[in-house]
Structure formats: structure tokens, C-alpha cells
Amino acid sequence: MAAPEIDHESPTPVYRQIAAVIIADIESGTLPVNRRIPSEASLVQRFGVARETVRNAVRFLREEGHVCTVPQRGTYVRDRSKGED
Numbered sequence: 053m054a055a056p057e058i059d060h061e062s063p064t065p066v067y068r069q070i071a072a073v074i075i076a077d078i079e080s081g082t083l084p085v086n087r088r089i090p091s092e093a094s095l096v097q098r099f100g101v102a103r104e105t106v107r108n109a110v111r112f113l114r115e116e117g118h119v120c121t122v123p124q125r126g127t128y129v130r131d132r133s134k135g136e137d
Contacts (some may be wrong), residue, residue, distance in 0.1 A: 055119060058070065058099055058100070058101065064103050065108075066099075066101060067105050067106075067108035067109040067112060068109070070095070070099055070101070070105065070106065070109040070111075071109045071112045071113050071116075071118075073099075074089060074109065074113060074118070075113070075118055077136040078118060078129050083129050084134075085129050085130070085131045086129065086131065087128065087129055088125075088127065088128055088129075089110075089113075089119060089127050089128070089129060091126070092106050092107065092110070095109070095110075097109060104110065110127055113127075114127070117130060117132060118130060118132070
């Protein structure tokens with residue numbers, strides 16, 4: 053799969069652009085519910101950005117309720133269909 057283009061000149065912060073790609077992957081089923089999202093290192097390589105940028109994207113996804121992080125295990129796609137609007 054080709055890496056999505058990240059527009060560094062866009063007014064949308066890079067971490068938000070990465071989060072949008074991951075949300076699209078979740079919505080398309082590429083990243084299924086209750087499965088781990090790719091590691092930070094994988095995301096850094098995929099998007100060609102700094103680790104801190106990836107951490108900000110994952111933090112945003114967590115705050116928005118798309119994923120949850122389990123210590124020592126990883127970050128997983130949350131099931132948002134269970135009445136959590």
C-alpha cells in the first residue's frame with residue numbers, strides 16, 4: 053500500500069492528517085475493531101514523520117475515542133457502535 057501524502061504546507065497539523073488516515077482505515081475495516089493499530093515505529097516509517105508527531109496523532113485518536121491504549125500491550129481500535137456517542 054502506498055503511503056498517503058502528508059501535506060506539510062496545509063493549515064491542518066500533520067498529526068491530525070495522520071489521525072484522519074488512521075480513522076479512514078478504521079472506518080474501511082482495514083483496521084478492525086479490537087485489533088492493534090500499527091506500532092509507533094511502523095507509523096513513523098509509513099508517514100515519514102517524527103515519533104512525537106505519531107504520538108500526538110495516537111493521543112488525538114485516544115481523546116476522540118477511536119482507540120484505547122493498554123499498557124504493555126499496545127493501542128487497539130475501540131468499538132464505537134456500543135452506544136458511546
